[in-house]
Amino acid sequence: MYTVKEIAKLLDMSEHTVRYYTDMGLVPSLKRDKNGNRLFDEQSKNWLIGIKNLRGSGMSIQAVKEYVNLCLQGESTLKIRYEIILEQKKKLEEQLKEMNERYKYIEHKVNWYLDIMNHRIPDNSNPGTWSTSGSESQVESYASLGSVGHEAL
Amino acid sequence: MYTVKEIAKLLDMSEHTVRYYTDMGLVPSLKRDKNGNRLFDEQSKNWLIGIKNLRGSGMSIQAVKEYVNLCLQGESTLKIRYEIILEQKKKLEEQLKEMNERYKYIEHKVNWYLDIMNHRIPDNSNPGTWSTSGSESQVESYASLGSVGHEAL
DNA sequence: TACTTGACTTAGAGTTACTCGAATGGAATA
DNA sequence: TATTCCATTCGAGTAACTCTAAGTCAAGTA
Structure with missing residues (x-):
């Protein structure tokens, strides 16, 4: 207890x-x-x-x-419960996939920061390199290095 | 645009x-x-x-x-941003671990339902078999098969 | 030209799942 | 007996959406 x-x-x-x-x-x-x-x-x-x-x-x-x-309610609901759990399993698989995407993104970020801080790749790291959906390094290099100014962001 | x-x-x-x-x-x-x-x-x-x-x-x-x-604010904040991202990476790793635990649990459930519905293991599936924290199959076998009654749950 | 449609806007209310805090009360200890 | 320690309930607060209402604007149709 x-x-x-x-x-x-x-x-x-x-x-x-x-x-x-x-x-x-x-x-x-x-x-x-x-x-x-x-x-x-x-x-x-x-x-x-x-x-x-x-x-x-x-x-x-x-x-x-x-x-x-x-x-x-007992065993009369077995089938429906099974379907609920199966559905939940599918959702979980989807979530795991998203998580892994996120992880890749964060890993990429970590490496980006390490590179910058070691004075490698001080700015334009070839925009468009991040995965299929465009590079955030493009934004970062702009935002963090402030080469243009905040208004243009 | x-x-x-x-x-x-x-x-x-x-x-x-x-x-x-x-x-x-x-x-x-x-x-x-x-x-x-x-x-x-x-x-x-x-x-x-x-x-x-x-x-x-x-x-x-x-x-x-x-x-x-x-x-x-530009590159003066590089280090602190790096630390934030690193912290976030750690959290993500933790989340992934939890997700995997959950996935194992759900997988276990799915198999449990399949077994029951195929008339294998119709009730007591040896309580205490689920991972380190006790078996929910114990509860399930009780709850779903209603061998005792709802009051005792 | 008038009307309708559809996508957009803002402001604000509603929802979910906590999260917290205050007030209360039984039980153990000094 | 007084204090401290838990635990309780209830109600308010919070985060992050989520939705609804009311309104604007431009384009297409009768």
């Missing part, structure tokens, strides 16, 4: 959020002690883990709640 | 968001036509791409704004 504080620390989320989720009815197995304090057993912990993962993959609170309710 | 609608489509963001970002002053190079309509040139497009990537890696609007302002 965990208190709010303990479960929050264990699952690395804020106590506020834990209370919020329980208040939203996302943890059907939640228990209380005689003073009304929330108590999480293994089941409640597992619900919270699931909620955290579904939220983190982009599901809204409302959607999570609906999923939880489907779970409580 | 792109209109709001065009740039929004091109960068896959809502027109609302594009306007919101420009209103927040995140695109210093923004132009307007004689009627006050926003016009995005390559520079503005590149700013937007940068903003999108920084936001997507967890930077707040305010933080992005501060970064943009640092850019406009």
Whole structure:
């Protein structure tokens, strides 16, 4: 049995959020002690883990709640729940793809700064080199080196 | 030169968001036509791409704004900007790690549903098998198959 | 020429998911 | 008993959209 504080620390989320989720009815197995304090057993912990993962993959609170309710309705909802999870998997794959794009962008930036600070490539690093969507180094070289002035930006 | 609608489509963001970002002053190079309509040139497009990537890696609007302002101040701010970007890279790496965890969780779920629906493993799939933090299949087998009843959840 | 359509504008309200703070109250310790 | 420590609820605040209303402007059509 965990208190709010303990479960929050264990699952690395804020106590506020834990209370919020329980208040939203996302943890059907939640228990209380005689003073009304929330108590999480293994089941409640597992619900919270699931909620955290579904939220983190982009599901809204409302959607999570609906999923939880489907779970409580038993095996008649298996197929629809499977489809929900499958859909979520697809979204997650999409997000991972975007994340990787972002990572490449940031990596590119880091290298750009390193080059500049080492006095290599002091300005025009051939505009249009960044991926398919145009180079931000074009902007950067302009913005950061101020060769033209702020008005023209 | 792109209109709001065009740039929004091109960068896959809502027109609302594009306007919101420009209103927040995140695109210093923004132009307007004689009627006050926003016009995005390559520079503005590149700013937007940068903003999108920084936001997507967890930077707040305010933080992005501060970064943009640092850019406009020229090369005297190179070092601090480099540190900001480096910090953002670290955050992204953290996010990617979490994403992968989530993906494993969802994959596990998908397989769990497939197993159940194929009438393999109809109920107790050995509680405690999910990663280090306990098995949600424990909850699921309980919740979805309703062998005990909803009250006990 | 008048009318309609459509894309754009601003201002402001609404939404989601937290996030915080104040007021309250039981339980353990000095 | 007083203080401290948790935990509680409730309501307000915040960030980042998201949407709606009301209005402007230019182009196309009857």
